Amino acid sequence: MNRIVVGPFNRVEGDLEVTLDVADGRVAAARVNSPLFRGFEQILVGKDPRDALVFVPRICGICSVSQSAAAAAALRAAMGLAVPDNGRHAANLVLATENLADHFTHFYLFFMPDFARDAYAGRRWFEAARARFKAVEGSATADALPARAAFMHTLGLLAGKWPHTLSLQPGGSARAVSAAEKIRLYALLREFRGWLERRLFGDSLEAIAALDSMAALEAWAAARPPGASDFRLFLEIAADLKLRRAGRATDVYLSYGAYGDADDALFARGVWRPGSATTALDAGAIVEDVSHAWLRDEAPRHPLQGHTWPDADKAGAYSWCKAPRLGGEVVECGALARQLVDGQPLLRELVTGEGGSVFARVLGRLLEFARVLPAMETWVRAIEPGAPFCAQGELPDDAQGVGLVEAARGALGHWLTVRHGRIVGYQIIAPTTWNFSPRDAAGTPGALEQALVGLPMAEDGSVPALVQHVVRSFDPCMVCTVH
Amino acid sequence: MNLIWLQSGGCGGCTMSLLCSDARDLLGLLRDAGINILWHPSLSEQTGPEALALLEACANGEIPLDLLCVEGAMLRGPAGSGRFHVLAGSGKPMIHWVEALAARARHTLAIGSCAAWGGISAGGTNPTEACGLQYEGETRGGLLGAGYRGSAGLPVINVAGCPTHPGWVVDTLLALALGEFGADALDALARPRFYADQLVHHGCSRNEFYEFKASAEKPSDLGCMMEHLGCKGTQAHADCNLRPWNGSGSCTSGGYACISCTEPGFETPGHPFAQTPKVAGIPIGLPSDMPKAWFVALAALSKSATPRRVRENATADHPQITPAIRRTGLK
Numbered sequence: 125m126n127r128i129v130v131g132p133f134n135r136v137e138g139d140l141e142v143t144l145d146v147a148d149g150r151v152a153a154a155r156v157n158s159p160l161f162r163g164f165e166q167i168l169v170g171k172d173p174r175d176a177l178v179f180v181p182r183i184c185g186i187c188s189v190s191q192s193a194a195a196a197a198a199l200r201a202a203m204g205l206a207v208p209d210n211g212r213h214a215a216n217l218v219l220a221t222e223n224l225a226d227h228f229t230h231f232y233l234f235f236m237p238d239f240a241r242d243a244y245a246g247r248r249w250f251e252a253a254r255a256r257f258k259a260v261e262g263s264a265t266a267d268a269l270p271a272r273a274a275f276m277h278t279l280g281l282l283a284g285k286w287p288h289t290l291s292l293q294p295g296g297s298a299r300a301v302s303a304a305e306k307i308r309l310y311a312l313l314r315e316f317r318g319w320l321e322r323r324l325f326g327d328s329l330e331a332i333a334a335l336d337s338m339a340a341l342e343a344w345a346a347a348r349p350p351g352a353s354d355f356r357l358f359l360e361i362a363a364d365l366k367l368r369r370a371g372r373a374t375d376v377y378l379s380y381g382a383y384g385d386a387d388d389a390l391f392a393r394g395v396w397r398p399g400s401a402t403t404a405l406d407a408g409a410i411v412e413d414v415s416h417a418w419l420r421d422e423a424p425r426h427p428l429q430g431h432t433w434p435d436a437d438k439a440g441a442y443s444w445c446k447a448p449r450l451g452g453e454v455v456e457c458g459a460l461a462r463q464l465v466d467g468q469p470l471l472r473e474l475v476t477g478e479g480g481s482v483f484a485r486v487l488g489r490l491l492e493f494a495r496v497l498p499a500m501e502t503w504v505r506a507i508e509p510g511a512p513f514c515a516q517g518e519l520p521d522d523a524q525g526v527g528l529v530e531a532a533r534g535a536l537g538h539w540l541t542v543r544h545g546r547i548v549g550y551q552i553i554a555p556t557t558w559n560f561s562p563r564d565a566a567g568t569p570g571a572l573e574q575a576l577v578g579l580p581m582a583e584d585g586s587v588p589a590l591v592q593h594v595v596r597s598f599d600p601c602m603v604c605t606v607h
Numbered sequence: 608m609n610l611i612w613l614q615s616g617g618c619g620g621c622t623m624s625l626l627c628s629d630a631r632d633l634l635g636l637l638r639d640a641g642i643n644i645l646w647h648p649s650l651s652e653q654t655g656p657e658a659l660a661l662l663e664a665c666a667n668g669e670i671p672l673d674l675l676c677v678e679g680a681m682l683r684g685p686a687g688s689g690r691f692h693v694l695a696g697s698g699k700p701m702i703h704w705v706e707a708l709a710a711r712a713r714h715t716l717a718i719g720s721c722a723a724w725g726g727i728s729a730g731g732t733n734p735t736e737a738c739g740l741q742y743e744g745e746t747r748g749g750l751l752g753a754g755y756r757g758s759a760g761l762p763v764i765n766v767a768g769c770p771t772h773p774g775w776v777v778d779t780l781l782a783l784a785l786g787e788f789g790a791d792a793l794d795a796l797a798r799p800r801f802y803a804d805q806l807v808h809h810g811c812s813r814n815e816f817y818e819f820k821a822s823a824e825k826p827s828d829l830g831c832m833m834e835h836l837g838c839k840g841t842q843a844h845a846d847c848n849l850r851p852w853n854g855s856g857s858c859t860s861g862g863y864a865c866i867s868c869t870e871p872g873f874e875t876p877g878h879p880f881a882q883t884p885k886v887a888g889i890p891i892g893l894p895s896d897m898p899k900a901w902f903v904a905l906a907a908l909s910k911s912a913t914p915r916r917v918r919e920n921a922t923a924d925h926p927q928i929t930p931a932i933r934r935t936g937l938k
């Protein structure tokens with residue numbers, strides 16, 4: 125048995141270290157360490173509850189709006205507020221913009237550059253991949269960054285700035301949209317759609333969203349050359365490297381449901397596993413286990429009873445990340461989970477047949493561009509200038525509130541307890557906390573830890589690019605993980 | 608010029624903000640100015656041992672290091688060990704790497720308020736003993752010490768903001784690359800003066816409301832947010848309302864108060880952020896260059912003269928009364 129420590133893992137958000145036990149040329153066990161701890165859950169204690177809206181977005185600079193949305197939802201629950209329609213549309217637009225921008229950043233800056241590495245020289249697609257995706261120098265960087273920045277102008281209008289807006293409030297949005305601004309927002313979305321249709325897909329978003337089976341996807345790919353678009357090139361690479369066979373975790377998928385409340389949400393809430401229907405989520409069955417984290421505590425706790433007490437010297441611990449479990453199970457969250465729970469047929473067929481994989485996770489994200497951007501266009505059209513954007517209310521001195529939202533990377537929950545007008549408990553479970561959790565008290569590894577097991581090492585014994593693909597397929601956000 | 612970018616006790620938001628730069632081709636622009644990104648954790652190809660080898664080579668002087676950009680607070684805890692952030696794969700605390708690289712760098716830049724002062728990471732009880740590179744809140748010192756100078760002679764350049772504006776970073780880097788950035792380009796807190804010699808209040812779209820003390824009372828109101836909603840735009844040093852964020856935005860145009868995120872200690876205002884502390888009904892944090900008695904007298908006068916349009920629009924989320932059309936006879 126040989127032990128290899130991999131890190132710093134760059135082109136992920138934040139700092140990540142992975143320890144691999146290697147036997148017979150394959151990964152026998154993996155341990156995932158998030159080596160940065162800041163302690164937001166302590167920083168928040170004692171604050172005025174509304175101050176959470178200032179602090180929590182600063183947990184993460186890449187999914188700052190989703191943290192704001194979760195805090196606003198938790199405060200809203202504590203205040204018992206109902207958001208006016210305009211406020212809902214604005215908040216959906218703000219969150220969807222960030223989520224799509226994250227998918228965009230992930231594909232162009234974090235994930236694809238690995239295929240431009242010299243290790244792949246000689247592959248039939250290599251020269252194309254290198255010209256387009258080489259880190260810093262590839263044509264995609266020069267091309268995609270301005271498109272992303274232009275798309276983010278929607279947040280200049282709707283949220284003042286990104287990251288770290290305060291426009292998302294418990295009652296909706298503090299930024300009303302005028303008739304002229306509504307048109308500008310629409311134009312910005314159409315501009316981004318144009319870029320996606322030209323560069324990313326080489327086809328209309330509606331045509332991509334309509335891909336409802338593996339046969340349909342294969343026929344779509346067969347009808348165009350590999351150089352036709354970035355998506356087509358990705359399909360080519362994925363087929364050649366068999367990315368459908370790499371990186372399977374537990375195949376239990378969790379989504380809190382996205383863009384709207386339970387009934388009228390764009391994407392459904394629930395838990396899905398291959399071969400069965402979506403089941404309802406029991407949020408009361410969520411606990412966090414700290415047996416392998418540098419945190420002091422005995423039993424696994426529900427987040428409303430949770431604590432975060434650092435203990436850097438704890439024996440047997442190897443990460444600052446807690447281990448969330450749902451009814452005792454390791455679950456995976458993210459765009460793939462969101463789409464599986466919602467019933468997207470192509471992904472359901474793929475995962476039912478072969479299980480989750482690097483390919484399925486990336487495909488889940490790409491399909492979201494095609495499903496979410498058209499919805500954003502309808503939300504903009506539904507805004508009624510002149511009608512209210514923000515409900516007002518009082519926060520009780522003693523209250524609890526839970527905010528469950530979907531960040532780009534999946535299920536994000538905030539659990540808030542207020543006593544005498546001050547925060548006495550604030551617990552956060554971020555998507556990557558689920559996906560990159562360490563072992564629990566029963567010794568069960570987290571989702572990534574399981575997904576790495578069995579991967580072959582390179583012939584010279586070094587860590588192959590495949591390990592990088594598996595890790596990055598989750599689009600981890602390490603600053604969120606341990607907050 | 609070789610550039611290394613490190614991230615420690617922060618959120619990565621200053622990098623994400625930088626990627627919102629409205630330059631047509633941000634990385635091409637930097638390359639064109641002669642800035643060579645040796646390593647950046649979000650952008651570079653090198654990972655694991657290759658990345659560590661690069662840092663090592665800069666730390667021991669084999670590769671010259673011109674620009675050291677540090678994002679995020681320096682986490683000194685627990686008990687001074689730095690173990691709240693060990694650089695992955697290296698077994699060593701990030702504060703070790705920052706000290707070693709800063710000792711070689713021609714210029715060291717604190718990117719954002721965490722790296723400058725400790726920032727939000729130093730909020731509350733500061734559980735991780737977070738501080739900035741050369742400041743701890745308003746006190747000089749921090750990780751590197753008050754006497755630290757880059758080998759070119761400047762103290763740590765505090766490109767403060769939470770997050771920092773992409774333009775503030777790009778302009779500072781370009782000015783350094785062009786050799787047009789000296790000690791006189793820094794303000795008393797070592798922030799670049801090109802943005803820190805302004806106030807957020809300058810150019811705020813709510814200035815007309817401010818003049819008449821026509822105030823917003825609740826989120827989404829259009830009025831000035833100084834009197835009730837905690838706005839510190841009259842004291843915060845930054846050009847946010849002159850240099851837009853994300854195309855056209857700013858905090859105040861986005862419907863919420865400036866929380867003075869470029870200032871040391873902004874994370875501990877001593878009152879709820881969205882509420883203006885007052886004594887006898889008068890805000891305690893008045894504009895920094897205005898005597899209190901004058902402010903009170905002028906406010907009373909201007910309130911009595913507030914046009915109905917301004918007064919009514921201040922507490923609504925869209926204009927209730929539009930400016931009158933008058934035939935003035937002027938051509």
Ligand code: SF4
Pocket residue numbers: 807808809811812813814817830831832833838839840841859865
């Ligand atoms: S809202 Fe703030 S920045 Fe704008 S005018 Fe009022 S005090 Fe000045």
Ligand code: SF4
Pocket residue numbers: 768769807843844845847857858859864865866867868869
């Ligand atoms: S307006 Fe104030 S809080 Fe907002 S970014 Fe500028 S300085 Fe920071």
